[in-house]
Amino acid sequence: MSRLNLLEETRYEKVPVTVYDNQKEASEAVARRISDLIKRKQAQGQKTVLGLATGATPVGVYSELARLHREEGLSFKDVITFNLDEYYPMQPTAPQSYVRFMDENLFNHIDIDKANVNIPDGTLALEEIPAFCLAYEKKIEELGGLDLQVLGIGRTGHIGFNEPGSAPNSGTRLVTLDDLTRRDASRDFGGKGNVPTKAITMGIGTIFKAREIVLMAWNGKKAPIVQKAVEGEISGEVPATYLQLSDNVEFVLDQDAASGLTRFNTPWLVKDCVWDPVLTKKAVIWLSETLQKPILKLTEEDYNAHGMAQLAVDRGPVYNINIEIFNKLQNTITGWPGGKPNANDAGRPERALPEQKRAIIFSPHPDDDVISMGGTFIRLVDQGHDVHVAYQTSGNTAVWDDDVLRYVEFAIDFNQSIGEEGSRLKGIYEDMRQFIEQKQPNQIDTPEIQNVKAFIRKSEAIAGARYAGLADDHIHFQALPFYENGKTQKATVQEEDIQLTMNLLQQVKPHQVFTAGDFEDPHGTHIVCFNIVVEALRRLRQTESWVQDCWLWMYRGAWHEFATHEVEMAVPLSPQEVARKRNAIFKHQSQKDTPVFPGDDEREFWLRAQERNRDTARRYDRLGLADYEAMEAFVRYHY
Template structure:
């Protein structure tokens, strides 16, 4: 009976899918399967042939295999590996090469015979590539074919580097990379212009010959393409959909990557639901948007025809459900983000007391505060709350080289005008220029250049916070050590990052903490900074009584926005407040026009924020709520 229920839940899914709580649990499961295969082959005195992938997705799998080798004696002497792909052209010792990646994460830490390692050769001449690709295919066949092929998935739907347009019977070959694929790789290369335009990849037909295919995907960035690959029609536009034709494939996902699959996103379409408050709210808002109707105009037929008949029976009549959801949405709207003094707060998102709250706005980068919640920041200050802002990182990797030179040139000219000594500054400037003229893509800046770039971001952040109304003693620059690697890849978080955060929290003892919950940030900095705050608060909660009265609000806006059903506080902005917020963002001049790491969105940050805030207000208007100019949205984190 349980199996029948599962089949009903997964009837939209066209291939097997296993969902794990988190990437670690999923990775451990995949590593165990690989380890078991290797051991089974060893018992039979045969070789295990593995097809391996690169990228962030399989790193934890490789780490577990290394652990199994070092702690459990798992030997790789009977293992032959074939990697999916390699950039072209690419030197094997380059930091971005997949040779370097595989050595760093796996091969240098196990007892595999390096003669059994096979990775496409990015150093070949164009004339040599066809013969190499044929030989690569033949070598796979000669060792009996792939036992397991590990795959990730790109946001274009590519597997390996089989981009949209690839044929289902394609073999190993040279391909041209999709622009989105190159944008996703830009941070590893120091900019999209430095990412190779081509790659050598196993073909889809090659992958299909594996006796077992495991595609792994983690986090919400992959949720959209996973839905297309699992539930969509087979199409060359999404090469991963060809895996629906295989009888030997399984998708291994974490909850976030699986979140848009029908059984998780709109489960009422495939099964009976437990209609608690959370799923009821999501379903009613979905129904209103799906039909293009305000909440209060939804009918019993609307419910019955869209998988929500049981809700209508359990909690109807439907008009009462509509009114309840409408009222809950209405109660999220407040012009008092710090709480309205001397007011009934039973239906408000924030407490009325204390009337004047101590608030800390944590900003991962020096501009996230004004981009994501600049209107609320200004409103809190205008309403006389004790507001602090804490910039968690220097943001020095996101400044253009020519901006750094321009500021030092200004300093030299200023020194001349004021009759100050300038010799050392001039020498520094000459060293900076000499370094930049020879600087390689993704090369770490000198400490002096990092300092200049960090000071540029600091000055802009001060200007923005002052514009919002803060005094200088309420502006804090934390420069958390994990960030200060000078590279796009940051150092691991240490106890010092948490201790510095605890010290600031202890100093302010806030009733409100605002933190970036925008985890689509391509830097990965937002989620790291959020987890540092969370750990600091958890530790303080053991000894500090004020923590129990401290509410943690998450904001978004730089990279994405909360879904309407998730929003717990919506702060409306007038046209004048939208303009004030925009001018606060303008103070960050080094990020204007074109940011160093813009992500997929070509719009300037002020424009992204303005459009998103207006879209949030429009979403409320579409549901039948008041029509505001713009809204900033927040979700409370219960820790």
């Protein structure tokens, strides 16, 4: 690509941006950049002063730096580090402490002198903080400033803990955390109520003085705020936009984090495109939504004025393009998610044959099935298909402690009502109550409490599946080991997870598999569960002939929906079906009201699902298609 073409393609971007295929490649590139800096300074007999970040984003960088030390001899003896921030108050030994984070992810694996490690002190008395902050700034200045500052970005646009409203010349100080920042941290603390409301952070002015600044971001969850930081106007409402004023900054992104940038999201606005069917569909829907005009009313002038003139020339007249895209959207709509018997299925999302299909709905948590696709679930059963549901994890981390006590109290009373003494149960109850009263944020529950929480969610899942019309022998609880083991160590897929899933698939031999395709859940369970299902199917495809005819459909749930151009099957719901879906969700009583981990949306799950389904239907209506009460959307995954 010529320099002129590159400048045209990136003309909306106000900072240099480098995009890598994935997070691993990007992390290794940043680590190599840090390594080269350290070696260059060492060769000059100088120390390297690094500004370091915490959180999930830099973990891969630190892992690679540790590898470079271990395998390639990179030494950190001449490196001095300053961390961006720390929660306040915070003990350095606490699981959520950034002192502990840095030790576990980097410092314990390299040869750095701990005297050269500087992290804001979360144990100070309130009146001691101003002097500490001044000394922190002074120490950085006396060392000649930061050679390189590593940054992540929060969804509020914060860098460090410089929340919206921070001044561009701010220094190290005590700040109040934004509510969204605290919600994002709630998983680490066992609920938002346990997240500190304040933190000590380097200021934007301090960061800005670094000779090099590298801001990293991974996954689609960060795409909206990355787009604002890179292409938006400079504003205190998005502190990361201040980096546009620096000559020394670079944004390092993976493809998902970069997906909101103009050159990737709407490339026709900045360059000539190859107008394949996928891009054509996306562009026409975007034009319709941008102009708030139904697809069939779009004109050649509309195409020309919005970067789509070449499409009109190559594929026109535009009315033919409009009809083609309208028909494609129309063909995604079906009231027969298992295929319509005795019908021409050439334009339908699912096959007509076999008329009765075997289907498995994989639900990462015990309520994702009804929250995400409850209407389709019920319709599949009503239309005579052989439907199974598999709850992949117990979901027991998402039950309030007081629910445990309430259920055990019920069990004690029940035992007494039938003449059972229940003295052992009373003893277990007292142990539970004492533990809960002294429980620390995010502390692992006792096995007895974990079991009761799992039983609560199991009974609710059974009630929901029965309401959808399933017999008990079609309801499966997998209790995948990765989830249970992940309570004491980092959750990773285990061979047993895949084998358990393969066994169930072999037992049912489904024609359809439905699995969660929304990977923005705050606990990260969905992506792990998805990968397990895909790996199980890929292995079975090598030896089992039925897998060749097994289609995998992804659904999305409480967190966000597929973009309209991505949808391949849209199942419309009547008002009565919306009510039935809502009733199925209501069977999950422990998840009603405020859930333990609400993410960045504190609405109840049933309300989120209802509004999401209605919004999908409204989007189809605005494009000029039929006006349905609600829709559930699916995308087929080719494994």
